[in-house]
Amino acid sequence: MRRRSVLVGLGSAVPVMGIYAVDASAAATSRQSLERQVRALVDRYAAAWNASDMAAMGALYTPDVHWVNIVGMHWQGFEEVDFAHRALFDSTFKGVPQTFEEIESIAPMPNGGAVAVVRWAVASYTTPSGQAMPRSRTRMSLTLVPHGDELRIAHGANIQIVEPAQRSDPVVQRREKAKG
Amino acid sequence: MRRRSVLVGLGSAVPVMGIYAVDASAAATSRQSLERQVRALVDRYAAAWNASDMAAMGALYTPDVHWVNIVGMHWQGFEEVDFAHRALFDSTFKGVPQTFEEIESIAPMPNGGAVAVVRWAVASYTTPSGQAMPRSRTRMSLTLVPHGDELRIAHGANIQIVEPAQRSDPVVQRREKAKG
Numbered sequence: 405m406r407r408r409s410v411l412v413g414l415g416s417a418v419p420v421m422g423i424y425a426v427d428a429s430a431a432a433t434s435r436q437s438l439e440r441q442v443r444a445l446v447d448r449y450a451a452a453w454n455a456s457d458m459a460a461m462g463a464l465y466t467p468d469v470h471w472v473n474i475v476g477m478h479w480q481g482f483e484e485v486d487f488a489h490r491a492l493f494d495s496t497f498k499g500v501p502q503t504f505e506e507i508e509s510i511a512p513m514p515n516g517g518a519v520a521v522v523r524w525a526v527a528s529y530t531t532p533s534g535q536a537m538p539r540s541r542t543r544m545s546l547t548l549v550p551h552g553d554e555l556r557i558a559h560g561a562n563i564q565i566v567e568p569a570q571r572s573d574p575v576v577q578r579r580e581k582a583k584g
Numbered sequence: 585m586r587r588r589s590v591l592v593g594l595g596s597a598v599p600v601m602g603i604y605a606v607d608a609s610a611a612a613t614s615r616q617s618l619e620r621q622v623r624a625l626v627d628r629y630a631a632a633w634n635a636s637d638m639a640a641m642g643a644l645y646t647p648d649v650h651w652v653n654i655v656g657m658h659w660q661g662f663e664e665v666d667f668a669h670r671a672l673f674d675s676t677f678k679g680v681p682q683t684f685e686e687i688e689s690i691a692p693m694p695n696g697g698a699v700a701v702v703r704w705a706v707a708s709y710t711t712p713s714g715q716a717m718p719r720s721r722t723r724m725s726l727t728l729v730p731h732g733d734e735l736r737i738a739h740g741a742n743i744q745i746v747e748p749a750q751r752s753d754p755v756v757q758r759r760e761k762a763k764g
Binding site for chain 2: 479565
């Protein structure tokens with residue numbers, strides 16, 4: 405977006421146009437490539453979750469992955485993240501569908517990686533302590549680092565969306581007000 | 585940690601010892617430097633929060649910062665993150681102390697940044713819709729990128745700790761069991 409503004413802003417400066425146009429095109433290609441990589445990772449994550457395939461899920465992690473789940477459990481390093489997910493799938497999430505809704509944002513990082521926010525819908529389930537949880541949505545922040553021509557998950561932080569609270573979001577309220 | 589293992593593992597390989605020792609020392613210095621940078625940022629964040637000083641808080645963000653708050657509101661870019669924090673401090677958080685508890689982890693990123701998980705205690709407050717919230721703790725995942733010799737926040741995801749659920753954490757349970 406920023407690149408495009410520069411291009412438009414210099415529309416009359418013909419001598420430098422070529423340079424900026426090439427720059428903008430390279431940025432757009434790199435952006436498209438990043439979007440493809442994020443989408444591929446999200447598709448693999450969804451497939452692994454819905455098949456309860458913890459080996460496939462583990463293949464998406466870096467060796468030093470950290471994860472904070474929706475109730476604030478914090479697992480540090482591949483072994484803990486993998487162990488905890490296997491245990492919670494055995495006790496709770498096996499066969500509980502998680503449906504992809506949207507990649508809300510992809511913010512490129514200086515290392516070629518990105519932070520993506522992905523929105524998911526999770527079917528109802530029963531917690532390990534026996535509490536019935538209704539269908540819910542989450543916003544999952546994924547810090548992704550390059551691994552060959554793919555991305556791997558270095559950090560996941562998954563936040564349950566408190567639906568009634570969304571009406572108090574100052575940015576949403578401003579957007580609604582602007583619509584009139 | 586991994587560097588130190590290499591050093592110990594090659595303890596008998598005298599010819600290469602020097603190289604590994606220098607490597608380990610450089611890694612330790614770089615680790616200490618990263619820890620200092622994270623701690624400095626966290627101290628500034630705590631000071632900004634507790635002074636309700638949104639300009640000071642904004643100085644910690646990158647221009648493309650994204651933030652997902654404890655109820656799953658997602659703000660994209662400096663303008664939205666700053667606007668939302670100002671609005672929520674006006675309505676809710678002004679004068680509500682947030683106390684630093686611990687930097688639980690610092691995972692270095694390939695670009696010299698890091699992802700840190702910081703635990704906070706937040707005093708009781710009343711939500712914008714009038715709901716009384718008791719004292720609570722959060723685990724805040726901060727994706728940090730280098731800016732000169734400091735770190736800036738590229739992404740924040742703040743998860744409220746559901747205290748009773750912590751007893752079901754498979755990693756905590758395993759640790760308790762190992763203690764006997």
